[in-house]
């Protein structure tokens with residue numbers, strides 16, 4: 294079976310070809326055209342510009358993905374497309390394109406949830422399914438959500454951010470420090486530097502870490518960075534030492550809160566595994582500390598992360614999610630709609 298996944302929820306145009314042979318996944322191609330350079334000058338994603346770029350790039354990315362996979366259009370069995378959550382104008386570009394291709398080939402189309410897809414991508418490497426119940430944590434640019442996962446398709450939301458997502462917090466702090474967009478990779482890079490005999494001390498809050506729930510709040514963390522920034526003289530604000538210390542502390546604050554809530558949920562629900570996904574999960578320090586802490590506090594629990602380069606948006610995760618939900622696919626193409634605020638459950 295050949296599944297094509299199409300992703301246009303934000304600023305990456307992605308198309309992947311996934312082959313499934315006796316329940317084994319074979320990645321044939323995964324092409325992503327990033328718009329990062331275009332949005333960099335605005336310090337964030339500009340939706341109408343993103344839509345224009347998706348329109349221009351999607352047919353090219355689609356062709357390239359087929360060529361790299363060495364398949365012809367008529368060999369495709371299923372088209373999978375992300376219908377939300379995301380930026381509405383961008384989502385329509387992917388959905389309309391997917392409908393056109395599916396109609397032309399007279400093959401089924403499946404609508405998938407972008408956040409669930411971030412999690413399901415891990416099943417590329419998960420070989421046996423004795424991993425449930427699992428705790429799933431999605432940390433992306435627009436969302437931070439924690440779920441109890443009984444099996445694929447059966448989720449209970451345990452908590453989510455009450456304001457900004459962790460990714461947004463990184464993006465905004467990076468902007469304040471003049472590090473460019475996207476902020477997460479820039480913060481991660483800076484936080485790797487060592488500072489010997491630091492003259493400055495920066496302490497940021499760990500929002501909601503002590504609260505007995507699974508919700509998050511990262512807007513206050515961003516504001517705490519802003520207050521610290523404003524009270525510093527200009528020469529300090531612009532110094533490399535200051536930027537490194539802020540990057541280290543903001544990254545650690547996010548890591549502390551995510552790990553604390555994730556492991557508490559694992560304990561409460563006796564989860565056999567923890568499955569992570571979303572752009573922020575590309576952070577190596579987060580991955581390292583998650584694995585260390587889980588080993589200490591829940592040695593029996595397995596921890597799954599996608600490969601670093603697959604954490605940010607791509608067509609492969611959409612193809613994976615489409616395959617798992619193929620029974621809900623349809624040839625009634627017009628029933629498929631975009632939902633910018635689509636929920637996993």
Ligand code: KG4
Pocket residue numbers: 303432433434435436459460461463464475476477478481571572573574575576577604605606
């Ligand atoms: O999943 P994603 O590509 O798009 C959304 O679904 O939103 O996530 C993008 C987010 C951005 O906020 C970006 O700054 C963050 O993921 N990000 C990272 C890293 N790479 C991307 N955050 C921390 N460390 C990284 N290495």
Ligand code: ZN
Pocket residue numbers: 407411433434571572605606
């Ligand atoms: Zn995403």
